[in-house]
Amino acid sequence: MKNYSVGISGVGSFVPENILTNYDLMKMVDTSNEWIVERTGIRERRIGSKDISTSDLGTEAAKRALKDANLKPEDIDLIIVATITPDHLFPSTACIIQDNLKATNAAAMDINAACTGFVYGIVTGASFVKSGMYDRVLVIGGENLSKIIDWKDRNTCVLFGDGAGACVLERCDEGYGILSYELGSDGENRQVLIQPGGGSKIPASMESIEDNLHTLKMDGREVFKFAVRTMERTSKVALERANLQVEDIDLLIPHQANIRIIDAARKKLDLPMDRIYVNLDRYGNMSSASIPVALDEAIRDKKIKKGDNILFAGFGAGLTWGSLILKWNKEEDNV
Ligand SMILES: CC(C)(COP(=O)(O)OP(=O)(O)OC[C@H]1O[C@@H](n2cnc3c(N)ncnc32)[C@H](O)[C@@H]1OP(=O)(O)O)[C@@H](O)C(=O)NCCC(=O)NCCS
Secondary structure (H helix, E strand, C coil), X not given: CCCCCEEEEEEEEECCCCEXXXXXXXXXXXXXXXXXHHHHXXXXXXXXXXXXXXXXXXXXXXXXXXXXXXXXXXXXXXXXXXXXXXXXXXXXXXXXXXXXXXXXXXXXXXXXXXXXXXXHHHHHHHHHHHCCCCCCEEXXXXXXXXXXXXXXCHHHHCCECCEEEEEEEEECCCCCEEEEEEEEECHHHHHHEXXXXXXXXXXXXXXXXXCCCCCCEECHHHHHHHHHHHHHHHHHXXXXXXXXXHHHCCEEEECCCCHHHHHHHHHHHCCCHHHECCCHHHHCECHHHHHHHHHHHHHHCCCCCCCCEEEEEEEECCCEEEEEEEECCXXXXXX
16 A cells, blocks of 8 residues: 655635625624624625536636646546535535536545535545545535525524635645544534435425425534534644644634634634634635635635645534644745
8 A cells, every 4th residue: 555645736716706795684684794793703605696506616616726736627536525515415516526527537426524524525535645546636615505594594594605615636745745634523413503304314395394404403502612622622633643733833724614713712722813714704604615715715815835834624514523734735826
């Protein structure tokens, strides 16, 4: 079994044009801009139009990542899509994107680890490259959450948005790329964040629709406590596994759910604010798309350079969590 170093060779993202502001939401539910900003940090989010699906967002992000990596679709060996809002329960959204891209040499599969999905996807894809089984893996985090939100529930509808981000994984020079990671799960607490209807447990029926079981349900306070605990703990596990200290981290790219969660984790980790990338004010929580969209923006904002230690830390439904540390292996683009 080979043991190659694996890094990110291309990054891309795509969000729908349509912006839904907190002021727009005030016309839909009993809320205020002040409440949403103070309790979450979110000011606006992107909402895909009716005819947009996760594969559309993911395909565009993937095209941009391939361009950034200087690759053609047929160079890709495997496509992994992390999503909780697939186009269909089956076939996989990865197969639809494979067809859209004409990635004729790629295997394709979806994974579901909710908001931790992108970290799970990178770890899964990297394992194939590390072992020498595949040379190039495309990992996409894409969500069309607006389709599963209960737009009458002010507890949840203000939090989420649509978007997609993608990365290409390839071998890189030793000492660069993925240094460590941790993935975890706690299925016992699955009820705190769930879309109950539409699967084999509660298939679609007149009753399930009347009971509104096909939308996202959340116990916000429980998720909040879990998130703060987890962000700190999983970050520390990844640091320990990479034999690094908090001071060695150049940029933390956290899952973008709530500024208060990020701030609490930041304080516990004792990391200065200028070493954390935050864009949730403009996008809300895009679940598995949050980290790759933030990564793409951080690169374009020139916040990342070759040799930087980048920490991803996420949490989500399942419950799941994951962290990953990369030594950035890509030269800065001169454009
Ligand atoms: C959802 C969340 C923002 C709520 O913030 P909070 O400070 O915990 O607020 P609470 O749940 O304690 O609710 C406080 C009050 O605000 C109300 N409220 C909830 N949403 C509101 C909204 N959009 N506008 C105005 N008031 C709202 C509640 O009904 C509650 O009123 P009550 O005291 O009369 O019952 C917060 O718990 C959170 O972010 N949780 C994590 C969610 C998350 O990250 N999910 C995705 C994980 S991947």
